[in-house]
Amino acid sequence: MLYFGSSGNPNDIATANSHQPNIIPPPGTTIGRTGFIAKFSLASLSTSEAAPAKDLVLYNNPSDGNFSLKGTVLSKESHIINITDMSGRQIYSSPISKTAEQHFRLADQLANGNYLISVSKTDKTPVKSFKLTIKK
Structure with missing residues (x-):
């Protein structure tokens, strides 16, 4: 061009x-x-390097605290999940293994409300963020 x-x-x-x-x-x-x-x-x-995150989805939202992440991007390399409340306080952080579907059982750690879920590569490069609503 x-x-x-x-x-x-x-x-x-x-x-x-x-x-x-x-x-x-x-x-x-x-x-x-x-x-x-x-x-x-x-x-x-x-900008194809950003495209792999398109298929990354969060389901069971709203949730009782048990939810899943699914996407081929997760199976390609290790990632980290961070969950913060809307005031910015970190509630949960954990490495994610290289599998296309990840299940989280955090009903005892998450009270009713809204949370920000951030998925990033292990070098802290952001992949995708979601808003999760907890309703028990």
């Missing part, structure tokens, strides 16, 4: 010696003192 642009300033618009002072602009466009062309690779601009 090519991007055409122009600037009235010949300095600091691109890498050194890359400006195009004699560029012929595409028909129907005007150009400042300096034109430039930027080339982008669609592959390097993609």
